[in-house]
Amino acid sequence: MAQQRKRTNGRTVALTSDRIIEAALRIADAEADLDRLTVRRLAAELEVGTMTLYGYFRSRDEILDGMADRAMGRMRLPAEPDAGPAEALRTVAYAFLAMMREHPSAAWLLASRVTGSPTALRGAMEAVLQRLVDAGIPGRIAVRCYGFLITYTIGFVGYQTPRPWGRLADPESIEQRRRRVHHYAGLPADEFPQVVKYADAIADLPSDGQFISGVEAYIVGMLREIDRKD
Structure with a gap:
């Protein structure tokens, strides 16, 4: 052409x-x-x-x-091998998060359509499954882990993207977070007692700490299941 x-x-x-x-x-x-x-x-x-x-x-x-x-085809996984299933699950979760942060549209593509792209399947599925299997996770469990981690990250990125105070430390984002805390804390306490009481924690829902907390809770459960399979 x-x-x-x-x-x-x-x-x-x-x-x-x-x-x-x-x-x-x-x-x-x-x-x-x-x-x-x-x-x-x-x-x-x-x-x-x-x-x-x-x-x-x-x-x-x-x-x-x-x-x-x-x-998705260019999703980056660290070259160093993982020291077991828990580290592999963290590696994959953080790689998904980095990819969808670099290109938020990837989360929307995955959430709204089924791609027929072989390159995307190699980069964001085949390579991920191989990573999990290489770390000692049985194949079918690895598939389930892949499914959870990618859908969890899609949902988290979709929630975090319009709420930059959750991850950015610039003055504007810090001010946005302060206003969110003020908003929640200023609600009628008789109608929203829990929201008012935990206004600061609620403002942190789109934070990276929230993402990590979910990943770590999932790892605990999956390690138990993997141990039962051994």
Whole structure:
């Protein structure tokens, strides 16, 4: 296919499939709804016509699969082997969290559609299952662990993303957290006695500590099950 070209800041830039996917991820990561990523909007972002994009991707679904390829297919797992099942479960949980933080749209892709992308399956499923099995987790239990960790992370990222006070330490986020505590603490105590009493803890629900607490509780239960299988 002949490359399309556009002028940016006085220079000519080639339009490629990679640049289209990068732009799609940039738009989707900034939004809270994949429906806002339309072919028309993507074309406007790239300053080309919509039909130009169809020369690279036959449909919006193919663009979404390309986004899954990029985000999930490149999920990074540490090179060092894990020292047993518990460490492997932590490794996978934190890798899912890092991937979905880098590209929040990955969480929305996984929550809203089934991707047919072999690259995404290799990066975010096959490699993960192999990691768990290599750490000594029986195969079928490893599949269940994979299922819990990815769905738990999808839900957590979906909750945390619009609540930046849970993970960011910049002044704006700190101020947002302070306002949330003030909001919960200021509710009528006769109607919301528990919310008022634990306002500070409730404001920490979207924190990384909350994510870690859930992972650690799951690990305790799974280690017991693995021990029973031995």
